[in-house]
Amino acid sequence: AQKITQTQPGMFVQEKEAVTLDCTYDTSDPSYGLFWYKQPSSGEMIFLIYQGSYDQQNATEGRYSLNFQKARKSANLVISASQLGDSAMYFCAMREGPGNYGQNFVFGPGTRLSVLP
Amino acid sequence: DGGITQSPKYLFRKEGQNVTLSCEQNLNHDAMYWYRQDPGQGLRLIYYSQIVNDFQKGDIAEGYSVSREKKESFPLTVTSAQKNPTAFYLCASRDRGVRAFFGQGTRLTVV
Secondary structure: OOOEEOOOOEEEEEOOOOEEEOOEEOOOOOOEEEEEEEEOOOOOOEEEEEEEOOOOOOOEEOOEEEEEEOOOOEEEEEEOOOOHHHOEEEEEEEEEOOOOOOOOEEEOOOEEEEEEO | OOOEEEEOOEEEEOOOOOEEEEEEEOOOOOEEEEEEEOOOOOEEEEEEEEEOOEEEEOOOOOOEEEOOOEOOEOOEEEOOOOOOOOEEEEEEEEOOOOOOEEOOOEEEEEO
16 A cells, blocks of 8 residues: 555746645554655755654744644645745655664655746 | 765666665664665665664565675665666665665666
């Protein structure tokens, strides 16, 4: 079964506008972590933001914030004030189990974001 | 500088050949991972290792093999049994902290 779902294969946003990239996940483990990575055309994976399942507040990192709705099992990424350099593939990922073990670390299919000038 | 090094960046394989992709990290991380990415697709887990001399199959392990003889190294062999090996391969590592660190990737092409 798909553990990470990203329903938007592609998204467009105007420069300087905000955009939300959707991610839903499936796990029965009470302890898990959710991640967002950016992959530009060069292929490297760039870590953006992390949310632990027990974190009370939504994570924020600069222009990135994670809208964590635990009951709905969603972890949407919000990018504020989009820049042309934000054009890339974006992947949602999940680690199941406590962070001190090297468990399976699975990724969603990704969303391609294109920022328009 | 600490990080993960994958080599080579580009690799060409003839039909029926085995090839080995290198992944080395100097971050002192326990866990290491290999992923395959096809064009326009997400990352699929091939193998992962939580500790030296131990590794687990991921979702698409058939046709691949790994070893973990040293903490720093987690090489991936693409065997002749892998019928469609052309893809982008990413290695990652993580410690007991939060994030996984990725290498720059190896692009494998069958010729």
